[in-house]
Structure formats: structure tokens, C-alpha cells
Amino acid sequence: MWLEEKSETMKLLPDNVTVLYFARDRVEPYVEIITVKDATRRRSLSSSEDKEAEDEPVRDTLPVLKHQSQLLDARHLERLAAHMPVKTQGSPWQLAFSVAVHGSSLKTLYRNMAGLDRPVLLVIRDMHKKVFGAFSSDPFRVSRFCYGTGETFLFSFSPDFQAYRWSGENSYFMSGTLESLQIGGGGGGFGLWLNADLYRGSSFSCPTFNNKSLSTQEDFNVLDLEVWTVQNI
Known part of the structure; x- marks a missing residue:
């Protein structure tokens, strides 16, 4: 991923950083920059929540x-x-x-x-x-x-x-x-x-x-x- 600086030059992001892009209809999109470690933890938490929802009887x-x-x-x-x-x-x-x-x-x-x-x-x-x-x-x-x-x-x-x-x-x-x-x-x-x-x-x-x-x-x-x-x- 590349990030544009004020000087309009492009800089390569560090390996331990990832970019999350959010956009919804009629809402201003925004960018959140987090470490790869945090992104992995979020995915793990999301998977655990999905698993609990599947295991719970309806x-x-x-x-x-x-x-x-x-x-x-x-x-x-x-x-x-x-x-x-x-x-x-x-x-x-x-x-x-x-x-x-x-x-x-x-x-x-x-x-x-x-x-x-x-x-x-x-x-x-x-x-x-x-x-x-x-x-x-x-x-x-x-x-x-x-x-x-x-x-x-x-x-x-x-x-x-x-x-x-x-x-x-x-x-x-x-x-x-x-x-x-x-x-x-x-x-x-x-x-x-x-x-x-x-x-x-x-x-x-x-x-x-x-x-x-x-x-x-x-x-x-x-x-x-x-x-x-x-x-x-």
C-alpha cells in the first residue's frame, strides 16, 4: 500500500502497518491506519463472535x-x-x-x-x-x-x-x-x-x-x- 504525503510524493508503508478504508452511502469516506497486529486481533475477535452465534441454538x-x-x-x-x-x-x-x-x-x-x-x-x-x-x-x-x-x-x-x-x-x-x-x-x-x-x-x-x-x-x-x-x- 502507498500513502500520499503533503509533498505529493509517494512513500511505501512499513510492513507492520495496514490501511482500512471505510465508505457508506452518503457518508464521507475515511481511512484508518492500524498495525498488522491489531488487524489480526480484530479478525480473530470477529471470527470468535461468529462462531458463538453459530453454536447458540435458535x-x-x-x-x-x-x-x-x-x-x-x-x-x-x-x-x-x-x-x-x-x-x-x-x-x-x-x-x-x-x-x-x-x-x-x-x-x-x-x-x-x-x-x-x-x-x-x-x-x-x-x-x-x-x-x-x-x-x-x-x-x-x-x-x-x-x-x-x-x-x-x-x-x-x-x-x-x-x-x-x-x-x-x-x-x-x-x-x-x-x-x-x-x-x-x-x-x-x-x-x-x-x-x-x-x-x-x-x-x-x-x-x-x-x-x-x-x-x-x-x-x-x-x-x-x-x-x-x-x-x-
Whole structure:
């Protein structure tokens, strides 16, 4: 860098000096001359502040449950929020179905979903106390063909959280009959499958999500089940 003196001659700045130039719209620009050591310290402080901001959880993006959940706590919600669509962040969620409240019936689950046009969150606890489920872009319903979008994903907890997003290999997101609900498929097994009484289920690796089995065992019994639906989107 060069600095112009009053004599209109040019002088080479020392190696330990740097020049910062500031300018804003409609504001007189000015020059600040500092040592290289100070410039390095400023960059270090700025990087530390950015790192702290990144590490701090963004609480206002977490789902807000309007009812008490038997399966989800703040830790679960924090992990799930990072994978949900932006349009759902910070929105209230209401309990649309629970086997503890509505009984073990897939028909009742479908009936409670009737008329909805919003994403839903299915959460299951198996007999081994493992929690897992699916975020669905569409409410569950009986259908002749597969439905849903690439926002759909599978997840599991315990011991660590794992989310399995759409692989792009097929579009077998969801399908439903009166006998069963299926999520993901294409490889001879469903990513998540539930029977008509919501008591028995299975989870296999499938091309739709390239997932591992969500449950403790591929075939499992349901201990508890909840379905939540997002509001205000």
C-alpha cells in the first residue's frame, strides 16, 4: 500500500502497518491506519463472535407443542427442527392423534387427518423404548397411488439422532390403505409400515430414503404413537 504525503510524493508503508478504508452511502469516506497486529486481533475477535452465534441454538425456530407429548421433549424438538421446512419453523403444533387418547385404530387416524392440508409428524415408541418416526409433507390418507414430496423424511433417536432425507431414487413417499400405512419403499420392504390396529409395525432399509431400520428390530410392537400437525402455514 502507498500513502500520499503533503509533498505529493509517494512513500511505501512499513510492513507492520495496514490501511482500512471505510465508505457508506452518503457518508464521507475515511481511512484508518492500524498495525498488522491489531488487524489480526480484530479478525480473530470477529471470527470468535461468529462462531458463538453459530453454536447458540435458535430457540424461536423450534416447534411449539400446544399439548403435552408423551414422546417428545425439548431435545427431540431441537434435533427435528433442523430438518423441517423453513415454513414450519416456530409454528405451533397440535396433537391430531394419539393411541392413548383415540385408541389403536388406523381408521381413526385417517379420520382425524380428513380435511387437513398441512405437514404432519408421526412419532412412535416401540416396546424397547426406542423413539422414531416420520415427518410427512402431507397428512396421512387412503390412496390408490403414492403421494407426498421430497420434504418427507424418516428419523430415529436413541442413542443418537439420525434423519434420513429423500434420496431421489424414487417417489414412494407414502401410501395408505384401510389395512396399513406405508412410508418409503421400492426395495422389497417399507421404510416404515404400520398395520390396521397400530399395534404391529416394521422398518426396513428402502431406496426412497436410503435409511437403516428405525426400530430396535425390523419387526416391532408399538408401545405409544402420536401424530402432530402444524398450524398457521
